[in-house]
Amino acid sequence: MRKFLIAILAAFVLLAPTTAVAQTQPSGGTFALPITDDPQMWPLVGGLFNILVNKALYSTLFRYDLATLEPVGDLVDTYEISADGLVYTLRLRGNVTWHDGAPFTSSDVIFTMGLWRNPEVPFFLRSNFRLVEEVSAPDATTVVVRLSQPQASFPSLLAYLTNMLPEHLLKDLTPQELVNPTTFLRNPIGTGPFKFAEFRAGAFVRLERHDAYFAGTPHLDALVYRVVPDANSQLALLQSGELDLVVIEAFQLEAIERNRSIQIQSVPIVRHEFIGINGSLPGLSDVAVRRALTLALDRQQILETVFRGRGQVATGPFPASMGWAFDATIEPLPYDPEEAKRVLEDAGWTLGGDGVRQKDGERLSFTILYDPGNPTRARTALIAQQYWAEIGVQTDFETSDYGPIVARIRRSPPEYALNPNYLITPPDPDGVANYYLSGSTVNSWVYQNPEIDRLFGVAATASDRAARQAAYHQIQAIIHDEQPNVFTVYPDEIQALSASVAVFPQAGFRDALAWAHLIQKR
């Protein structure tokens, strides 16, 4: 017993210094969130663990309004569009400095857009700027961008992960060096609300408040991104108060929703969940079969069980969070297995002796490819299998890691039949176009419809909001008819926040972090 007491005492002595430090915490506080891998902090490459850091470290020309997701000025103060929709005149804020004190000017914009357009430098969002023809700067705070054809989503795309880079630090690098500018990345310089302070490989990146931030001094003292790949460990660190935000999936809610040190915030984001269909396969190329697959699946039940009711049933690839572009008048196909059977009968798919429908020797028997590591997609696959069996569509499973799955569904032709998946897209519906345009490399469903191609073209170039809206509504109607994929749910993003967080903007955390100066701790 005495030894036990000594051990306890020893533990207290050991812990005393940490406790003392915690009490002298500065008023602004530190906000910590997890990332899954070491960030490169280089905006020309993707990956969520990079993007989340870049959001607070760098700025973009535009960012998304947190309520409407419409693009509003970030580094841009005001802008004008020429009557023909081809020329954007961007007037930059005059009071912006890089973290090293150098002024931010139009030549930084010219330099960064030059990188986006330089085919020698790999850039993951290049296709968003394929219409940029010429960029010029009449003076230090004005940039004129000429497009080869009107692109109504241009400001929205300029808000999407396209951070401005400092010309004065990068201009002498070769394209080869710009793939990975190691010296610059040891001390990256941006114009965002937080500046780089410290990186520890495998452990964390710490950003400190940029006092000269142009949109107001950030509340926090520091923003910390901790490298924690394991989801259970993330939740443990949240509960022990070492993390302030963990974005969780619905199945994790149960573990923490009764914990009083955690507040849950659900926000709609531009994300849709679906079961991808390889439309080039016999059977799945038949619209009747695809409609039947949707009719036979109780998507309300998927919403309730897999997503714990946080979200809404989907009607297509444009989530309701897209606002003006979303057509709320389209009713989701009902759960109606009898109707599904009728649709299949009418199309000539009749039940065989083995309980599986067939037509001209083709059986409705497919493999669902999914990654078992993600319970959301795994449970969707299991539920779909049961429902589809009831209408005579037989499915079996193949599992694999997510990376190889993405590689397989992106091959041409894609190597899969059915695959539960999700997409997070820019809030402008033009960002979805690529996934449904005939022959596009990311159209993994091999969906082809000349009318869809035409309407996406119309909507992309129309400068008038009403004309764009009409075209997108038509697209949604056609997609609803043809069901290129089984669209399941528009899930909310579920943010588990530490009780010590006073303000975290009510938006998806990707967008909220572009406004990181607003985050407040208690």
Next chain:
Amino acid sequence: MTTYVVRRVIESVALVLVVTIVTFALIHAAPGGPSILLDPNMSPADTERLRAVYGLDRPVVEQYVRWLGQLLRGNLGFSLGVGRPVSELMSTALPATLLLSGTALFVSLVLAIPLGIAAAVYRGTWFDQLITSISFMGLSLPVFWYGLILIIVFSITLPWLPAGGMFTPGRESFPDLLAHLILPTVTLATVNVAQLVRYTRSAMIGVLRQDYVRTARAKGVPAVRVVTLHAFRTALIPVVTLLGVLIPRLVGGAAVTESVFSWPGMGRLAISAAFRQDYPTIMGITLMISLIVVASNLVVDLLYARLDPRVSFR
């Protein structure tokens, strides 16, 4: 002795080379490919450009020869996805792992060897049974579960210790490091102690039965001297064998423990490199671990000669 060592070193280098060839072939055969090439937004032209920049468009054999050529110039290459030199990633992960595993191994040895000897000496008593059953439990604990339980108890329910990481970002200090070290050390040491206790105990039991021990006792050598001097040295042989297995693990990092406690060490580096199919990092880690495995096997074999009079090298 020298010829033996030289021969063993040459054999070891050849073995390591084979290991790198097999690993290189395996990781390139794995489906998917590096995650940096899988960004759904990236155009095929940009993917190809990136592939070319990293030399991934060359035939696998050529890629291997290039890798080996770079290696001979002391260059482990560039990580795919993190954008830092592999040597830099490893040189920050290795000290973290050595600290954690070293502490855990030290704690394990200090606890396990006396306990193992005592269990052997008092064989069949309640003490022996207690030690044996506890070490059985230790061996059968799933580490990821046990680690999480420790976190729930000591970081969440009783908020005494940090739940993960090596430092509190921005407030690094020695006491802070110690606080972060406790739970992962306990997790790792529990398993090691369990293994080592069982080895030490059974080795000691075997040795205590031998004739020379009986002779020593008959000569009137005090019991403590018999156990510590006569018997223990011989009993160390199997324990040293086990150490030969534990030491490479020390460097390779305890992948599961490091993951559960977000410890920025080699094991976790290996896992994330494998997930993003970061070929150069996987190769760097494999190379280092296989070098250490062959080296520690060599050292263990040489130690036998010192410990076991029946073994000699010619």
